[in-house]
Amino acid sequence: MRELVIRDVRLPDHEPRVDVLVRDGLIAAIEPGLMTDACPVAGSGALLTPGFVESHIHLDKACILDRCRNETGTLAGAIASVGAAKRGFTQDDVYQRGARVLEKAIVQGTNAMRTHVEIDPGIGLTGFEAVMRLKRDFAWALDLQICVFPQEGLTNNPGTGELLEQALSRGADVLGGCPYTDTDPNAQIRILFEMATRFDVDLDFHLDFDLDPGWRHLDEIARQAVAFNWQGRVAIGHVTKLSALPPSRLADSVSLMKDAGIALTVLPATDLFLMGRDHDHLVPRGVAPAHVFHAEGVCCTVATNNVLNPFTPYGDCSLTRMANLFANVHQLSTAAELEACFDMVTSAPGRLINRSRSLAVGEEATFVALPAQTGAQAVAEIVRPSWGMKRGRLSFEQPAARLLAPETLLARGFEVETA
Known part of the structure; x- marks a missing residue:
C-alpha cells in the first residue's frame, strides 16, 4: 500500500x-x-x-519553423507550407517533436489533452502511429486523446476516408473535420457524422475560420448533430466568424449551439495571428467571444492549437497564459470573469474530452x-x-525562483560590490 x-x-x-x-x-x-x-x-x-486540460493541439506538426514558414501570414499560407513540409515527416520525427511539446505541457500543469492528427494519402498513418507511441509513453503524466481529421479535404482527396476508418479501427479516439478546405463542405460534414456513428466516437471540427459573417458551416453542423442524435458529442474550433457578429446574431448562435449540444473551442494565439491580414488599420481581433457562450451554459474551452509552426510561431504550452491572452482580448477583468477563463482551461475542457476529474x-x-x-x-x-x-x-x-539580495550572497560567501 x-x-x-x-x-x-x-x-x-x-x-x-x-x-x-x-x-x-x-x-x-x-x-x-x-x-x-x-x-x-x-x-x-x-x-x-x-489540472489543466488542453482541448485542441496539433502534436504532429509542432516545432517545424526550421523547415517551413508562412510567407503570407494567412490561413491558406499556413496550410500550404505545412502541407509541403508534411511530405518529409517520418514517424520518429513526429514523435520527437511531439515529445518536446508534451514535456512543455506537463511542466505547465497539463495532465489531459486532445491532439488533432492529420490523415491523408500524402502522410498516411505516419503521424497517427507516432502519436499513438506518445500516448503510451507519456501515460505516466498525461492522458492523451487522439482526434484524426482530414486537414486538406475529404471528398476532394480520394483515399482519405479509408485512412480515417483505419485509424479509428486502430485506436483513434475522436473524428475531426475541416469543411472549409473541402470542395463539398456539406458532403464532408455528412460523411463524418455517418462515420462517427458507425464507430461511436465524438466529433471535433475546425470550422468557419475567417471573418465573413455572410456564410458559415455552423448551421449545417447543428442540423446534422440533431439529425444524427449526436448532441453533446460535437465540438467546433476556431469559429472566428463568431467574432464578426453583432449582438443579436451572436445571441441566435448561442441558442443554436445550446439546442444542438455543440461545444466551442477558441484558439486565441492562432486566431489573433492569422485573422485580419487584409486590414492595414483597426485590425479585427478575430477571437470568438467564448465567455458569452460560457455564461449561457455552452461548454467552452480555450486552447493552444499550435506551437512553433506556420499557424502559430510561438508558444510555451501554458494554459494560464492562453486564458490570460483570451481575457486581454475580450477585456475581462472581474474575479468572476477570470474564474470563467480558468474554468475554460480546466473543468470545461475536462468535460469536453471526457476526462472530468x-x-x-x-x-x-x-x-x-x-x-x-x-x-x-x-x-x-x-x-x-x-x-x-x-x-x-x-x-x-519546479522550485520557486529565489531573489538573491546582497546580504543573501554575502551569507553564501560571495563577494558583493556596493555602490
Whole structure:
C-alpha cells in the first residue's frame, strides 16, 4: 500500500486549508490536520486543482519553423507550407517533436489533452502511429486523446476516408473535420457524422475560420448533430466568424449551439495571428467571444492549437497564459470573469474530452499545485504550477525562483560590490 499526505493546501471553494491523503493512486481522505504516518508532501498553502486540460493541439506538426514558414501570414499560407513540409515527416520525427511539446505541457500543469492528427494519402498513418507511441509513453503524466481529421479535404482527396476508418479501427479516439478546405463542405460534414456513428466516437471540427459573417458551416453542423442524435458529442474550433457578429446574431448562435449540444473551442494565439491580414488599420481581433457562450451554459474551452509552426510561431504550452491572452482580448477583468477563463482551461475542457476529474474521496489522485489563492489569480498573474501528480505519483516539480539580495550572497560567501 503506497501512501502520502499533502499538507496544507487550498481546494477551490473550500475553507479552511486541508490535508489530502493519497493511497494507491486515489484520494483516501481530505481533512484539516490529518493524523497519519504517510510520507508528507508540502502543500505550502497552494491551490490544488485537478489540472489543466488542453482541448485542441496539433502534436504532429509542432516545432517545424526550421523547415517551413508562412510567407503570407494567412490561413491558406499556413496550410500550404505545412502541407509541403508534411511530405518529409517520418514517424520518429513526429514523435520527437511531439515529445518536446508534451514535456512543455506537463511542466505547465497539463495532465489531459486532445491532439488533432492529420490523415491523408500524402502522410498516411505516419503521424497517427507516432502519436499513438506518445500516448503510451507519456501515460505516466498525461492522458492523451487522439482526434484524426482530414486537414486538406475529404471528398476532394480520394483515399482519405479509408485512412480515417483505419485509424479509428486502430485506436483513434475522436473524428475531426475541416469543411472549409473541402470542395463539398456539406458532403464532408455528412460523411463524418455517418462515420462517427458507425464507430461511436465524438466529433471535433475546425470550422468557419475567417471573418465573413455572410456564410458559415455552423448551421449545417447543428442540423446534422440533431439529425444524427449526436448532441453533446460535437465540438467546433476556431469559429472566428463568431467574432464578426453583432449582438443579436451572436445571441441566435448561442441558442443554436445550446439546442444542438455543440461545444466551442477558441484558439486565441492562432486566431489573433492569422485573422485580419487584409486590414492595414483597426485590425479585427478575430477571437470568438467564448465567455458569452460560457455564461449561457455552452461548454467552452480555450486552447493552444499550435506551437512553433506556420499557424502559430510561438508558444510555451501554458494554459494560464492562453486564458490570460483570451481575457486581454475580450477585456475581462472581474474575479468572476477570470474564474470563467480558468474554468475554460480546466473543468470545461475536462468535460469536453471526457476526462472530468474532481477533488473528492475515492477520486483519482491527479492534480496540480498552483501558488495562488484562486483560479482568477492564476489567470491574472499567469501562475506557473509548483508540482503535479498523476494517480498518486509526482510527475513534475519546479522550485520557486529565489531573489538573491546582497546580504543573501554575502551569507553564501560571495563577494558583493556596493555602490
